[in-house]
Amino acid sequence: MSATAWIVLGVIAVLVVWGVSVYNRLVQLRNRIANAFGQIDVQLKRRYDLIPNLVEVAKGYLAHEAATLEAVIRARGQAQGAAAAVRAEPGSASAMGALAAAEGVLGGSLGRLMVVAESYPELKADATMQSLSEELTSTENRLGFARQAYNDQALEFNDAATQFPDLVVARLLGFAPAPMLESTRSEEERAAPQVRFTS
Numbered sequence: 574m575s576a577t578a579w580i581v582l583g584v585i586a587v588l589v590v591w592g593v594s595v596y597n598r599l600v601q602l603r604n605r606i607a608n609a610f611g612q613i614d615v616q617l618k619r620r621y622d623l624i625p626n627l628v629e630v631a632k633g634y635l636a637h638e639a640a641t642l643e644a645v646i647r648a649r650g651q652a653q654g655a656a657a658a659v660r661a662e663p664g665s666a667s668a669m670g671a672l673a674a675a676e677g678v679l680g681g682s683l684g685r686l687m688v689v690a691e692s693y694p695e696l697k698a699d700a701t702m703q704s705l706s707e708e709l710t711s712t713e714n715r716l717g718f719a720r721q722a723y724n725d726q727a728l729e730f731n732d733a734a735t736q737f738p739d740l741v742v743a744r745l746l747g748f749a750p751a752p753m754l755e756s757t758r759s760e761e762e763r764a765a766p767q768v769r770f771t772s
Contacts, residue, residue, distance in 0.1 A: 592742050595738075595739045595742040595743075596742055596746060598733060598739075599730070599733060599734055599739070599742070599743055599746075599748050602726070602729055602730040602733055602734075603664070603730060603748070603751070605726045605729075605730070606663065606664075606723065606726045606727055606730055606751050607663050608726075609719070609722050609723035609725075609726040609727075610659065610660075610663050610723055612719040612722060612723070613716065613719040613720060613723055613754075614656060614659075614660060615719075616712055616715045616716040616719050617652070617656050617676075617716065618656075619712050619715075620709065620712045620713070620716065621649055621652065621653050621656075623705060623708055623709050623712065624645060624646070624649045624683070624709075625646070625649075626701075626705055627645075627686070627702070627705045627706070627709065628642050628645055628646060628686075630696075630699060630701050630702045630705060631686065631690060631696060631702065634690075634693050634695060634696035634699070635689060635690070635693065635696065638689050641682070641685055641686055641689050642686070644682040644685070645679075645682045645683060645685075645686050647682075648675070648678045648679040648681075648682040648683075649679060651675045651678065651679070652672070652675040652676055652678070652679040654675070655668070655671045655672040655674075655675035655676070656672055656675075658671060658672070659671075659672050664749060664751060664752070665752070666750075666752035669752040669753075669754065670752070673754060673755050683709070687706070690702065720754045723754055724753050724754055726751075727751035727752065727753050727754075728753070730750075730751045731750050731751055734748045734750065735750070
C-alpha cells in the first residue's frame with residue numbers, strides 16, 4: 574500500500590472515531606435531558622396528587638364557589654394529559670409547549686382558589702388546608718428548581734448540537750434541538766407591579 578492510501582485510511586479512521594465520540598456525547602446529553610424531565614415529572618405528579626386533597630378540604634367551606642373548584646380539577650386533568658404527552662415524547666417542542674400552557678392554566682386556577690380561600694378565615698385556619706398549602710408551595714419550589722435543571726441540560730445539548738464541527742454529526746444523524754421550558758406564569762403574574770402615589 575502506498576503512503577497516500579495509508580494517509581487516507583488514517584484520516585477516515587480519525588473522522589470515524591471523531592463522529593462516534595460526537596454521537597455518543599450527543600446521546601449522553603439527550604439522556605440527561607430526559608432525566609431532567611423525569612425530575613420535573615416527579616414533582617408534577619406530587620402536585621397533581623395534592624390538588625384533589627386541597628379541593629376536597631376547600632369544598633366544605635366553599636360550597637357556593639363550585640366553579641372555582643371545578644376549574645382547578647379540569648385544569649389538573651389537562652395538565653396531567655399534557656405531562657403524559659411529554660413523557661411519551663420528551664423531545665417534542667409542541668408537547669412541551671402544550672405542557673407549559675396547561676401548567677399556566679393550572680397555576681392560574683390554583684391561584685384563584687387560594688385567593689378565594691383567603692376570604693374564608695375558617696378555611697384559612699384549617700390545619701389540613703394549611704398543611705396542604707405548605708406542601709403545594711414546597712412542591713412549586715421544587716418544580717422551579719427542576720425546570721431550571723431541565724433548561725440547563727437542554728441548553729448544554731443545544732449548544733453541543735449547534736456548534737461546528739459537532740453540528741455536522743448532529744444534522745446528519747437527526748438530532749433536533751431540545752425544547753426549553755418557558756415560564757408557566759401568566760402575563761399578569763409576570764408584569765412588574767405598578768406603584769402609584771395619590772396626593
